[in-house]
Structure formats: structure tokens, C-alpha cells
Amino acid sequence: MLKKIIYCLALFFCWLPGNGQSELNLPYLNSVYQASYNNPAAKPDHKFSLGLPGISSIYFGAANTAFRYYDIERVKDTISLPKILEKVKKNNYIYAGANTDLFHLRFQVKPNYFISLHAREMSDFRFAYPEDMAKFLIEGNGKYIGQTLDLSGLRVEATHYREYAVGFLKTNDKGPFTFGGRFKFLQGMSNVNMKYKDLKLTTDGDMYELSSQPDGVLNSSMPYDIDNDSIDVDGNFVKDYLTNFNNKGFAIDLGASYQYNEKLSFSAAINNIGFIKWKQNARNYRLTGDSKFKGVDPFELEYEYEEAEDYLDTLAENFNYSETNDTYTNWLTPQLYLTANYNLFTQTDIFATIYMEKYQTLRPGFTVAVSQKAARFLQAVVSYTYQYNSFTNLGVALVLKPGPVQFYIATDNLLAIDPLSVKHTNLRFGINIVAGKIRTPSKQPLSEDLN
Amino acid sequence: MTTCIKRDFDKVGIDPWEPSYAVPVINGNLNMKDLAEHINEDEINVVEDQNNLYYLIYRDTVQSDIAENIIKLPNQLFSTNAGLSAGKNSNLNLGIPVTNTYNEKSDFQAENDQELVYANLKGGILTFTLNTNLPHHIDIDLTIPSLTKNGVPYTQKLQYQYQGQTAVNIAVTGDLNGYKLDLSGNGSETNKVTWNAVVNYSPSGNISVGNESVILNLAITDLKFSLLYGDIGNYTFPEFSGRIKIEIFENADQGEIIFNDPRLKVEIDNTFGAPAGFDLTKFETQTDYGQIVPFTSSGALNIPGPNVISYPKTIGQNSMTNYLLNKTNSNIVDAFKPAPSALNFAVVPVITSDGTKTNFIQDNSQIKVYAEAEIPLDATIKIYSLQDTIKDIELPDNDYIESVLFKIKNTNTLPIDVNIQGYWLDENNQRIDSLLISGTKLINSGAIDQNGNVLSPGIQYQEEFFDKARYEKIKNLTKLLLVGDLKSSNQGNTPVKFYSYNELNLQISILVNGKVEFE
Numbered sequence: 017m018l019k020k021i022i023y024c025l026a027l028f029f030c031w032l033p034g035n036g037q038s039e040l041n042l043p044y045l046n047s048v049y050q051a052s053y054n055n056p057a058a059k060p061d062h063k064f065s066l067g068l069p070g071i072s073s074i075y076f077g078a079a080n081t082a083f084r085y086y087d088i089e090r091v092k093d094t095i096s097l098p099k100i101l102e103k104v105k106k107n108n109y110i111y112a113g114a115n116t117d118l119f120h121l122r123f124q125v126k127p128n129y130f131i132s133l134h135a136r137e138m139s140d141f142r143f144a145y146p147e148d149m150a151k152f153l154i155e156g157n158g159k160y161i162g163q164t165l166d167l168s169g170l171r172v173e174a175t176h177y178r179e180y181a182v183g184f185l186k187t188n189d190k191g192p193f194t195f196g197g198r199f200k201f202l203q204g205m206s207n208v209n210m211k212y213k214d215l216k217l218t219t220d221g222d223m224y225e226l227s228s229q230p231d232g233v234l235n236s237s238m239p240y241d242i243d244n245d246s247i248d249v250d251g252n253f254v255k256d257y258l259t260n261f262n263n264k265g266f267a268i269d270l271g272a273s274y275q276y277n278e279k280l281s282f283s284a285a286i287n288n289i290g291f292i293k294w295k296q297n298a299r300n301y302r303l304t305g306d307s308k309f310k311g312v313d314p315f316e317l318e319y320e321y322e323e324a325e326d327y328l329d330t331l332a333e334n335f336n337y338s339e340t341n342d343t344y345t346n347w348l349t350p351q352l353y354l355t356a357n358y359n360l361f362t363q364t365d366i367f368a369t370i371y372m373e374k375y376q377t378l379r380p381g382f383t384v385a386v387s388q389k390a391a392r393f394l395q396a397v398v399s400y401t402y403q404y405n406s407f408t409n410l411g412v413a414l415v416l417k418p419g420p421v422q423f424y425i426a427t428d429n430l431l432a433i434d435p436l437s438v439k440h441t442n443l444r445f446g447i448n449i450v451a452g453k454i455r456t457p458s459k460q461p462l463s464e465d466l467n
Numbered sequence: 468m469t470t471c472i473k474r475d476f477d478k479v480g481i482d483p484w485e486p487s488y489a490v491p492v493i494n495g496n497l498n499m500k501d502l503a504e505h506i507n508e509d510e511i512n513v514v515e516d517q518n519n520l521y522y523l524i525y526r527d528t529v530q531s532d533i534a535e536n537i538i539k540l541p542n543q544l545f546s547t548n549a550g551l552s553a554g555k556n557s558n559l560n561l562g563i564p565v566t567n568t569y570n571e572k573s574d575f576q577a578e579n580d581q582e583l584v585y586a587n588l589k590g591g592i593l594t595f596t597l598n599t600n601l602p603h604h605i606d607i608d609l610t611i612p613s614l615t616k617n618g619v620p621y622t623q624k625l626q627y628q629y630q631g632q633t634a635v636n637i638a639v640t641g642d643l644n645g646y647k648l649d650l651s652g653n654g655s656e657t658n659k660v661t662w663n664a665v666v667n668y669s670p671s672g673n674i675s676v677g678n679e680s681v682i683l684n685l686a687i688t689d690l691k692f693s694l695l696y697g698d699i700g701n702y703t704f705p706e707f708s709g710r711i712k713i714e715i716f717e718n719a720d721q722g723e724i725i726f727n728d729p730r731l732k733v734e735i736d737n738t739f740g741a742p743a744g745f746d747l748t749k750f751e752t753q754t755d756y757g758q759i760v761p762f763t764s765s766g767a768l769n770i771p772g773p774n775v776i777s778y779p780k781t782i783g784q785n786s787m788t789n790y791l792l793n794k795t796n797s798n799i800v801d802a803f804k805p806a807p808s809a810l811n812f813a814v815v816p817v818i819t820s821d822g823t824k825t826n827f828i829q830d831n832s833q834i835k836v837y838a839e840a841e842i843p844l845d846a847t848i849k850i851y852s853l854q855d856t857i858k859d860i861e862l863p864d865n866d867y868i869e870s871v872l873f874k875i876k877n878t879n880t881l882p883i884d885v886n887i888q889g890y891w892l893d894e895n896n897q898r899i900d901s902l903l904i905s906g907t908k909l910i911n912s913g914a915i916d917q918n919g920n921v922l923s924p925g926i927q928y929q930e931e932f933f934d935k936a937r938y939e940k941i942k943n944l945t946k947l948l949l950v951g952d953l954k955s956s957n958q959g960n961t962p963v964k965f966y967s968y969n970e971l972n973l974q975i976s977i978l979v980n981g982k983v984e985f986e
Contacts, residue, residue, distance in 0.1 A: 096482040158487025158978055223876050224489035224976040311494030311974060314857040 038371050039075075039442055040383040041413040041426045043285075043353060044397045048415060048424045049122050049448055052132065052183065054353055055285040056196030057271030059187055060122065060130060061392075063452030065422075067120035067134070076114040077442030081105070081379070081404035082150075085436035097154050104147045105405065107169060107377045113140040117446065118178075124452065130185040132198070137178055142349070144171040144376035152217065162221030169376055170232070173209040175346070177202050177265070177292060192275040194283075197268065204263030204292040207346055210234040227308040230335065234301040235344045237263055237294035243339075265292030267348055283355045288348040295343045305335035349375045363389040371403070379404070383428075385411070392453065393417045401428055406439040422448040483984035485869070491976045493857065498881070498970035519966045526839040529709035531816050534739065535830035537704055538579075540586065540690035545573035549666045549681040551601070556677040559603055565668040569683070575650050575658040580820050582657040582698035583650045589830065590691030591643030595623050596684040600634040602673035605681070611662040613649045621646065629671040643687070650697070657697055657824060660687075694782065696827045699741040701820050704834070706748055708813035711840055716755070716806040723849035727962055729803050729842045731792040731810075733768060735776045736835040738785045739818055740827035743834065746772030746815045752807035760805065766796030773817070776834075782827050803842065810840055844965035845919070848883055848955040856892065857947045864942050867981040871938045873902070873931040877910045878972040880924040882963030883953045885910040885971065892946040900941050903931060910971070912963075915956045919963035 120134035183198035212232035267290020381403035413426035432441030652659030889902030
């Protein structure tokens with residue numbers, strides 16, 4: 017059984033790639049509404065875009081920044097857990113997430129002015145762990161006698177929320193600047209997050225005394241009271257869960273682009289600046305203190321007629337453990353995109369993007385891409401990305417618009433077709449309804465545009 | 468996302484890997500106070516002098532039965548003949564009433580040579596009986612000057628109306644609770660009861676022949692006293708015994724310890740107001756392994772006896788008599804040499820008559836014996852073996868364990884060398900394996916100065932390797948029997964002192980090496 021669990025975990029952590037929410041190809045698909053999720057200043061190609069529930073955008077992604085499956089496979093079909101230790105870095109990160117559009121609408125209110133509305137269902141799981149955590153789990157503390165294993169930075173977070181957004185976009189045919197922004201109301205549904213600012217385990221070199229100095233908190237907000245309620249899932253439970261507005265949050269996305277000259281432009285976007293305040297059945301479990309375990313005093317136990325449990329309770333008293341029901345605030349993971357675009361030919365663009373996100377530590381990514389449009393119904397992008405210490409990320413994106421129906425698909429790592437060979441990937445695809453091609457005055461209309 | 472690279476799940480294996488975990492298991496301190504103090508504070512006190520030198524004080528208190536359960540006042544019966552003379556019988560037959568007065572002084576039947584002056588009663592029944600066949604009416608006024616309550620003598624009336632009976636036996640009773648029974652007679656006598664009866668005979672119209680009997684009986688029964696005063700007499704009380712448990716040696720299976728100056732205090736608390744004493748019918752030390760050493764004394768305490776103790780001269784008070792056994796007046800050093808786990812003693816109190824009439828006892832009078840062994844932990848330990856069982860040990864129980872390294876550290880600031888071995892016990896206390904493969908381990912004492920004081924601790928490390936097969940045998944055991952032989956420094960020839968800061972710290976940690984492997 018343990019073998020199956022370990023294997024499944026290895027696959028899970030190795031398989032789906034992609035920095036959870038980083039999508040480095042998507043912003044290059046200007047004609048797709050979803051490009052604005054990453055760059056609110058992305059210039060649309062159409063005056064009108066409509067997304068329908070379930071089909072306009074489906075996303076999932078996962079990442080394990082430490083290793084690929086093949087990194088820990090000693091020979092074919094044989095995993096070697098100690099090989100993980102050869103790959104883990106000081107800070108490591110596992111992500112899995114999915115989201116889908118419930119609805120979106122974007123339309124041009126007047127030339128160069130766009131308003132957009134959308135709702136998205138979001139779920140994320142993040143697990144940040146330090147190198148020493150892997151050492152402890154795989155090797156134990158026996159190899160680190162006389163040393164301190166620093167487990168600080170251990171962090172787990174799982175969130176399900178819904179995003180309602182209203183956005184605006186101001187393009188400028190005559191000037192160099194384009195501005196975009198989005199205000200998001202967040203409806204939190206459930207959250208668990210654990211943060212250890214400080215967690216060290218020292219094994220004394222003499223007689224293996226264990227000392228620990230934890231400083232951490234586990235917050236949770238669930239649809240039921242995990243301490244008091246039995247879980248009774250019925251029709252009302254699901255309805256109440258999905259319509260729960262007790263956990264409110266707000267966030268903004270901001271973007272701008274600058275047309276340096278006819279060929280070269282730059283854009284910047286900063287997203288997910290916001291938070292959710294969790295109130296529903298909020299629970300906070302805090303553990304702080306400084307405790308040493310030197311072994312049980314059997315003489316005292318026997319003579320005092322105490323139970324071993326009492327002794328352990330006494331031991332635990334060295335820690336300050338508290339349970340509260342306080343509302344807590346959970347910040348979103350902010351993202352930054354800096355992109356340069358060079359229009360090589362009329363239908364050909366070259367992109368370069370620097371991406372950064374902050375979760376436990378700053379995690380950068382670099383992408384270069386080539387975009388080729390064919391007529392007005394096709395756009396293809398090929399990208400190469402370095403991210404999460406991995407150079408093997410070959411991304412592709414494709415947009416097809418046969419008529420008002422716009423089909424798109426984008427992934428940052430096509431190599432994930434062999435999921436055992438990559439650290440991360442993501443995939444987004446969907447179908448939008450678009451209309452009203454926006455003419456670019458500086459360009460001559462294509463013959464088919466005139467039809 | 469799907470994959471074109473297939474993996475047959477059932478074929479995927481995981482290389483064995485070998486984690487190791489280092490965990491402290493036991494960390495306990497043993498000092499002499501810990502060893503001694505864990506049972507009952509009423510029986511032991513561990514004290515430190517101003518230099519932190521330990522004294523172990525074991526004590527016990529035993530007491531004799533109280534006086535009212537030992538000394539009983541017997542039932543008393545007094546009688547007098549109140550028959551009529553011929554002249555008074557004629558007068559009665561002629562219809563003339565007659566009166567006779569009887570002033571009696573009866574002997575109180577005491578036991579055990581008692582010469583009592585008075586007794587305060589908290590119980591008793593007085594029964595006054597008329598036994599007669601006289602065919603006339605009789606009224607009797609009974610007065611007992613010896614029985615008073617608040618200074619008022621006991622009185623009782625008895626009336627008899629003749630109605631043709633041939634013989635009658637009429638009785639009246641009274642409760643004697645709260646009465647003082649004065650047995651001094653004329654004031655200087657003892658064991659005398661004075662009582663008076665005024666008998667009024669009234670004619671009934673019948674003729675009496677003159678030889679009819681009229682007998683007055685006065686019975687005093689079920690007497691319970693709160694105080695007896697006078698010469699209390701001679702009594703030997705039932706034996707009572709005590710046992711001072713010396714816990715520090717309770718687990719010893721052999722020993723030879725020469726304490727520098729042990730002392731034994733015996734304190735007698737006497738509330739009998741009469742000359743008293745006691746015999747020590749048993750006074751000895753006893754080891755857990757069966758050795759008994761009787762005490763001998765050349766001092767004030769006579770073993771087995773007789774011993775005379777002081778007694779109080781005032782009612783309600785007590786009197787203390789103290790004895791001290793030490794190395795100069797007894798064999799106490801030898802008695803404690805085999806590390807006894809108990810001190811047994813049995814006491815037989817006695818009360819003796821000295822002819823004095825001013826002694827007393829109260830109903831709750833008794834003799835209490837406080838025995839206290841004071842053992843300064845200043846000794847030469849030739850050998851002292853003890854054993855103790857550590858319970859509720861939880862060793863890792865996992866099939867993946869390949870080996871366990873037990874790391875044992877002893878930090879000894881006790882002034883003794885300890886040869887120690889441990890045995891893993893099953894639930895039936897059977898020894899399954901030893902802790903130390905190489906046999907007993909000598910834990911050296913701390914460095915000792917010429918006065919027997921520890922200058923620096925002795926520290927020893929020992930590592931014991933248990934391979935998988937050996938560890939399998941013990942991993943589910945929860946009890947570890949520690950057996951230790953103790954000697955003071957210099958092979959038990961140097962006197963050493965135990966201070967409150969002297970202790971033996973025992974630490975056992977394990978380094979578990981595992982090999983996690985999947986089929």
C-alpha cells in the first residue's frame with residue numbers, strides 16, 4: 017500500500033507541470049479574452065467576446081520545482097527516493113490548480129474603450145517545503161546528529177474561491193500607451209493554510225536530545241465546523257457552499273503597454289494584488305515555543321504514579337498551543353509579467369517575457385516566443401521557457417477562428433506529453449464567441465477583411 | 468494531460484532506502500532522596516543539614532489499646548436482710564405501721580489489686596430489688612451516698628402493695644451515666660460502697676407469722692468509666708507491634724553498609740496516670756533477603772526489658788519518655804550494616820501498683836510509641852545491591868528496523884561506584900535479553916576528596932548494538948530491570964557522604980537504522 021502511495025505521489029508531483037497560475041504563452045494570444053487574465057492591457061482583436069460556462073476556458077496546471085519523475089528513477093520502473101535529495105533546492109514548491117470560466121463578456125463601448133465582465137471558479141493547492149524537510153522525511157534525523165534541520169518556510173495552502181471581475185481597457189491608436197485594469201470581487205468558499213515562519217529540529221550530538229522551536233499557524237475556513245459539526249452533505253450543503261458570501265475578498269490586476277516604435281513595444285502587468293478575508297467557521301491553530309525532549313524520566317513516572325500521557329502533556333506544555341476562531345486574511349499569490357514584443361514581419365512577432373511570482377520566495381521564469389499569424393483565423397505561438405530550474409519547457413499555443421467561434425489552446429510545456437520528463441506544465445483551452453474585428457489604421461486591411 | 472509514456476504500475480518498484488532516526492528514550496535522575504522519598508511522607512522524611520548532607524528519617528507510630536478496652540470494672544451485688552423482729556411483726560399484725568432503717572457499707576469487688584478511691588462513670592445500670600413473702604405493704608426509700616451526680620446522692624423509691632401474693636421479686640433500675648462512684652467509705656478507705664434504705668411496713672390486715680423474709684438486693688452492672696482514681700493495680704497489656712519500612716533498601720538483595728552514625732529514637736507517650744513500663748518483645752532489623760539482626764543496648768533502653776516510663780500526675784496530661792540508640796550504646800551500626808528494609812518492634816506495656824492512692828487512668832488512656840530511625844548518609848558501602856524495574860518503555864516496533872544502537876550515558880555525582888546491568892523483561896517478568904552484552908558495566912563514582920565529598924562527576928558512555936534478530940526479541944518489551952551493585956569509592960573502604968546535589972543521571976538514547984523495502 018505504501019508503495020502505491022509513494023508511486024502515486026511521485027507521479028503527482030512530477031506530472032502536471034507549470035507554475036500554477038503562470039501562463040507564459042497565453043498573454044501572446046491577444047485575440048483571446050483569456051489573455052487579459054495575465055495582461056489586462058492586452059489589446060483585443062475584436063470588439064465583442066463572449067464566454068459560455070464550461071467551454072470558454074478550462075485550465076489546469078501543476079508544478080514540482082524540485083524534480084522530474086525521471087530524476088528519481090534509478091533504472092526504468094525503479095524509483096530511488098534518495099535521488100530526490102540530489103535535486104531538491106533550499107526552497108521547493110508543489111502546485112496543482114484548476115480553474116474554469118463561468119462567464120465572460122467584453123465589448124467595446126466606444127473606439128479604444130473596452131469594458132469586461134467575467135466570473136471564474138478557482139482552486140489552488142500549494143505546498144512549499146524546505147530542503148531539510150525532504151532530508152528528514154527520507155533520511156531521518158540519524159544522519160544529522162549534532163545538526164539542525166531547518167524546516168522553516170514549510171507552508172501548505174489549499175483554496176477554493178470564485179472571482180467576479182469588472183475590467184476596463186483603454187487603447188490608443190495615436191499614442192504609445194495602452195492601459196488596462198480589473199477589479200475583482202472574490203467569494204471565498206474554503207481554505208486551509210499552514211505557515212511555519214520558524215520550525216527547526218536539532219538533534220543533539222551527545223545523547224540525541226531533540227529540540228524544536230516552532231512558530232506556526234494553521235488556519236482553516238470550511239463549509240462546516242471541523243471541530244463541532246458532523247459532515248452532512250445534502251442538496252442544501254452544496255447550495256449553501258456555492259452561495260456562501262461570508263468570506264469576501266478583493267483584488268486588482270493592472271497592466272500597461274508602451275509602443276516604443278512601429279516594431280517594438282513593451283508591456284507590464286501585475287496581477288492578484290488582493291486578499292480574501294475568511295470568516296466562515298474560521299479556526300486558527302497556533303504553535304509556538306521552545307521545547308526539548310531528552311527522554312522520559314521513568315523513575316519519576318513510577319514514583320509519582322503518573323501516567324505516561326500526563327508526562328507527554330507536561331512536555332507539550334513547553335509549547336504554546338492555542339485554538340481560536342478568529343477571522344484571518346489570506347493574500348493571493350501576486351504575479352508580475354514584463355514583456356517585450358518585436359514585430360518582425362507583418363504577421364510575425366517575437367516575444368520575451370520575464371515572469372515573477374511570490375510564494376514563500378521569489379520564483380522567476382523567462383520565456384522567448386515566436387508568434388505567427390496566418391490570415392485572420394489562425395495564430396500559432398511557439399515558446400521556450402526557463403522556469404523552476406528547468407530548461408526543458410517547450411510551449412505552444414494555437415488560435416483558430418473559423419467565423420465567430422474562436423477556439424484556442426495553450427500550454428507552456430508541450431513536453432509534458434511525457435509527463436514524467438517535466439517539472440511543470442499547464443494547459444488552457446476553450447471556445448469563445450467573438451465579433452467585430454478591430455481594424456488597425458496603421459495597417460492596410462487584408463483583402464479578406466474587406467469582404 | 469495524457470501521456471504517451473506508459474508505466475505499468477505493478478512493475479514500478481522503489482529502491483530500498485535506509486533512513487535512520489536518533490531519539491532519546493530515557494533520561495532520569497536518581498539521587499538518594501528520590502530513592503527514599505517516593506512512598507509515604509508520614510513515614511519518612513529526607514532532611515538536609517546546613518551542608519546539604521542527607522539524613523534519611525524513617526518513622527512509625529504504634530499505640531496500645533485504650534484503657535477502657537483493657538480494664539473492666541466487674542459487676543457488683545450487695546444485699547441486706549430487712550426481715551421483721553417478733554415485736555415489730557406483732558405490731559404490724561395489730562395494725563401498727565413499722566419503719567426500719569439500714570445503713571450499709573459494702574465492699575466493691577475490684578480486680579488486679581486495684582484500690583479505688585472513686586470512679587467517674589459514663590455508663591452502668593443500678594438494679595434495686597425487693598425479694599419478700601411478707602403479707603403486708605412495703606415502701607422503700609433507697610439512698611446511695613456513694614453515687615452522686617453534681618453532688619446529689621442517688622435515690623430511688625420502691626413500693627410493694629400486698630394483694631395476696633405468696634412471694635414477690637420487685638425491682639427498679641437506674642442509669643448511672645454521669646455519676647461519680649465514691650469508693651472511699653469514710654473518706655480514707657478504698658473499694659467501699661455506702662448505701663441506705665428506709666423500709667416502711669404498712670399493715671394489710673393479714674397476719675404474718677414473723678419468719679417471712681424481706682431481702683434487699685443492690686446490683687451495679689455494666690459499669691463503664693471515664694476515670695478511675697486510686698491505686699490502679701497491676702496490668703499487663705496485650706502486645707502491639709510496629710514496622711518501620713526503610714524503603715531505600717527495599718529492593719536490596721544483598722548489602723553491607725557501615726553508616727557512620729545512625730541513630731534510633733524511641734519515644735513513649737504515656738497517658739496512664741500510674742506507674743507504667745514496657746517490654747520490647749521484638750526489636751530487630753530485617754533485610755529483604757531475610758537476614759535479621761536483633762538490637763542490643765547498653766544504654767537506658769533495656770532490651771527486652773523491663774523499662775520504666777514516666778507517667779502524668781495530673782488528669783488529662785501525658786508524659787514522655789525518650790530513648791536514644793546510637794553507635795556508643797547499642798549495636799545499631801551492625802544492625803544497619805546488611806541494608807535492612809525494615810525495623811520490627813513489638814511492645815508489651817505494663818501498669819504496676821505502687822500502693823499510691825492518687826493514681827488515675829482515663830477511659831482513653833494509652834501508651835504510644837514513636838520510633839524514628841535517623842540515618843545520616845555518611846557511610847562506607849562495602850556492597851549494596853539493588854534492583855528496580857523501569858516500566859512503560861516504548862521501543863520502536865517496525866519491521867523495517869535493521870539495527871538499533873543503544874547509547875547509554877551515565878553521569879554520576881554519587882560517591883559510589885555502580886556495577887549495572889539491565890534485563891529486558893516480558894510480561895511475566897522473565898528475562899529475555901540483557902541490556903549490556905558485555906556484562907555488567909562499572910559506572911565510576913565521581914572523584915572523591917579525602918572527606919568523601921564528590922569533586923567532579925564520573926561520566927561513562929556505553930554503546931550496545933542490537934542487530935535485527937536481537938532487536939526483534941525485545942522490541943515489544945516494555946520493562947527493563949536494572950540491577951546494580953553499589954560500592955563506595957576505593958572498593959568500599961572509603962566513607963562517603965551523600966548530599967542533595969549528588970545524583971546518578973541515566974540517559975538511554977537509540978539510533979535506529981531502518982531499511983525500507985517493498986516486495
